[in-house]
Amino acid sequence: MSEAAQLSGIVLETQRRHSTIKLSDGRLFKCVTKGRQLQVACGDVAQISQINDNEGVIEGLADRTTLFYRADAFKEKLVAANVTQVACIVAPLPAYSDELVNRWLVCAQASGVKAIIGLNKVDLVEAAAAANALAMYRDLGYDVIPFSAKFNDAPMRERLMNEHTVLIGQSGMGKSKLLNALVGSEAQATREISTALDSGKHTTTFTRLFELDEKSWVIDSPGMQVFGLAHFSRLDIERAFPEFSELIGTCRFRDCKHLHEPNCALRDAVAAKKATQERLSYLRKFCSEGEAVPHYARH
Secondary structure: OOHHHEEEEEEEEEEOOEEEEEEOOOOEEEEEEOOOOOOOOOOOEEEEEEOOOOEEEEEEEOOOOOEEEEEOOOOEEEEEEOOOEEEEEEOOOOOOOHHHHHHHHHHHHHOOOEEEEEEOOOOOOOHHHHHHHHHHHHHOOOEEEEOEOOOEOHHHHHHHOOOEEEEEEOOOOOHHHHHHHHHOHHHHHHHHHHHHHOOOOOOOOOEEEEEEEOOEEEEEOOOOOOOOEOOOOHHHHHHOOHHHHOOOOOOOOOOOOOOOOOOOHHHHHHHOOOOOHHHHHHHHHHHHHHHOOOHHHOO
8 A cells, every 4th residue: 555545643442453543634434453463542643554435454653652551460451642641530429449549640650641630529418528538649749629520520621621631530430421521412422332332331341532622632441440550660659659759769778668677768757747658558569569570571
């Protein structure tokens, strides 16, 4: 195929080796990925060879500015490419997992992407307790945005403008309601198509990109109950905790695990109430998980 037939566009949706690509002129192409080594994520800019008016083959990808993904000892799952921020969506009901929030924040920090926390369902009486619990993250420098996808999405909408955002959260946090408020019928139409393909399941099972305006888009990801950090080194993870990052390397022992070693700078920070024991426990846990993964399993 000639060079003239090469096209380029943004990946709107991925389902295994099949992707939907949108060209700059608005045309949509259903594409398969060439070879099994090429992994495509929503937000990628793909080069495609055209087969017909609406089908093509993904031949390659442009260099990514960022890549947000999860990994364990056995596999990795790409979530989004070329994002400028990760929006962690939580709600007072059903109860959210604080550990998952910490995993998302660490992954964002280690990936060079800013993170915000959106507290949905602030109309519920239980929202006050959730806001108090999230205050510690605001103290660490993360923006916490209270909003209601049902009654007032404006605070969250404002934070998504002029950004390339991936929404991440557990099932039931209200990501779908937020998306409907943001893009309305477009989100509903896409959901109906995917529901038909997915044997009637009504939860989000595929990652999709929606354009808010010419400068802003948002990626909706499936509800996640697990999020591995095996693709990061111990140092990556340690530096992804803002309250501990400047202390890394100042412990008495170079290979300090921050457990029972004497003169541990991180444990001293907790004792001085400059950091919490809970956050140190997460740091230890995430680091120990990564050390259990064989080096050949990492990039």
